[in-house]
Amino acid sequence: MSKKLTPRMGKFKVLALIFVSVVINYMDRTNISVAASAMSADLALTPIEMGLIFSAFAWTYSIMQIPGGMIVDVVKVRILYPFILIAWSLATLVQGLVSSLSALIGCRMAIGLFEAPSYPANNKIVTQWFDTQERAGAIAVYTSGQFIGLAFLMPVLALIQSYFGWRGLFIVSGLIGIVWAAIWYMFYQEPSEQTQPKSIKENVSAEQASLTEDHWMKLKFAFTQRKLWGIYIGQFCLGGTMIFFLTWFPTYLTEYKGIGELKTGFYASIPFLAAFFGVLLSGFLSDWLVRKGYSNEIARKTPIIVGLLLSGTIICANFVDSNAAVIFFLSLSFFGNGLASINWVFVSLIAPKNMVGLVGGCFNFIGGLAAVIVPLLIGVLSQDGDFRFALAMIASLALVGLCSYIFLVGKVEQIQAPDFTLERKTASFGN
Incomplete structure (x- = not known):
């Protein structure tokens, strides 16, 4: 677009673009959960085979996190984002055209591969467009898209499937992503000198300098610290609850609780709304406690500990019979998961100053x-x-996860890393 944006107008437009992209991102991750029951019946897939299909996305998504971040560092977002959007949308569309287990797994792996750079790209965009004191709010806004978007999309996806079948659901989802890629390219522009925060160049230069030094020694250090393993394990445990809702949850309602597919779409939206409110409450409450002068143990840990406790209430669904009670406990659990989503803040609070990016990866x-x-x-x-x-x-x-934050993380304080350059020189001298 040739029209120049004022800084404020540009920020709102950029945030809106990211928000919608996150919604589409999660739509293409989770439409498989809506299609799962009909697809498994049509293709005679066993629960173990469905588990393979569900997890295939994460095989490539996890492995490509660090390489994806490197790609984001060297390719302009205006070019990269439409490319990965089209690529994962095409893979989504192809899911509606194939029938074999291997082809479905391959499509899910392709979606994970091309979605991997999306969140590093989102972070880069926010860093380029927003000042330091604005970034937490901006990140909270676009992150909420994964919950609020799915809360409203679940009934819509179920409705699409009721008219066009599970194959049509994938085809429509893929077409939406391809159209959005064109819209993104037309409306997104790289920040200019006028819109870019003044501190960005210095911060980027410092980060790039730190990335060139002693990668392997830093990586070893990142995997040998008790506090860091505390937050790693906590993130794994939070992800366990999240992935149930993104994959097996609609199948649980349809096949185990006997709820019809269309009703499942509406019931499934309730826990996502609960998680959305949990995310917002977590961020505002934690920041409010910090402003009131409370320590990080209180301000940052409290939402996570309470959230993990609530997340564990998912087991109560095993002891109730009514659909309303089941949805209540599942919603309470996902609300807790959203409440604990502030856990990303511990990366910056605990990681050594020059290793925040690596520890985050x-x-x-x-x-x-x-x-x-x-x-x-x-x-x-x-x-x-x-x-x-x-x-x-x-x-x-x-x-x-609760025990991990209490006993492994312990006191919230920044880890002091050794001088890796000095260690390398000493080791070289010893040899």
């Missing part, structure tokens, strides 16, 4: 492994159509 990688492992475990545990053991497993993960 490790943190997201371990969290992504939950999307690989948990769907498979649920498929194994629910082979006979009984989800009770699966829900107990998810509740157990919440308990493990």
Whole structure:
């Protein structure tokens, strides 16, 4: 677009573009969950095979987190974002045209591969367009898209499937992404000197300098610190609850609770709304406590501990019969998951100052492994159509995450890293 944007107008437009992109991103991750029951019946897929299909997305998504971030560093977002949007949308569309297990797994892997750079790209955009004191709010706005978007999309996706079938659901979803890629390219522009915050060039230069030094020693350090493993394990456990709702949840309602597919879409939206409010409450409450002078143990840890406790209430769904009670406990659990989503703040609070990016990559990688492992475990545990053991497993993960933050993270304080350059020189001298 040739028209120049004022800084304020540009920020709102950019944030709107990211928000819609996040909604489409999660639509293409989770439409498989809406289609799962009809697709598995049509193609005679077992629960274990469905677990493989559900987890295939995360195989490539997790592995590509760090490489995806590197790609974002060197390719302009205006070019990269439409490209990956079209690529994962085409893979989504092709899902509606294939029938074999291997082809479906391949499509899910392709979606994970091309979606991997999207969140690093979102972070880069926010960094380029928003000042430091504005970024947390901007991140909260676009992150909420994954919950509020799915809350309203679940009934819509169920309605699309009722008219066009599960194959039509994938085809329509893919076409929406391709159209949005064109809109993105037309309306997004790289920040100009007028719109870019003054501190960005200095920050980017400092980050790039730190990335060139002693990668392997820093990576080893990032995986040998107790506090860091505390937040890694916590992220994995939070991801376990999240991935249940993104994959098996509609199947649980349809096949185990006997709710019709169209009604499932409406019931499934309620926990996503609960998670959305949990995310907002977590951010505002934590920031309010910080402004009131409370320590990080209170301001930052409290929402996570309370959230993980609530997340564990998912097991209560095993002991109630009415659909309303089941949805209540599942919504309470997902609300807790949203409340604990502030956990990303611990990366900047605990990681050494010059390793925030690396630790963030490790943190997201371990969290992504939950999307690989948990769907498979649920498929194994629910082979006979009984989800009770699966829900107990998810509740157990919440308990493990709670213990991780209490006993492994401990006091919230920044880890002091050694001088890696000096260590390397000393090691070289010793040899």
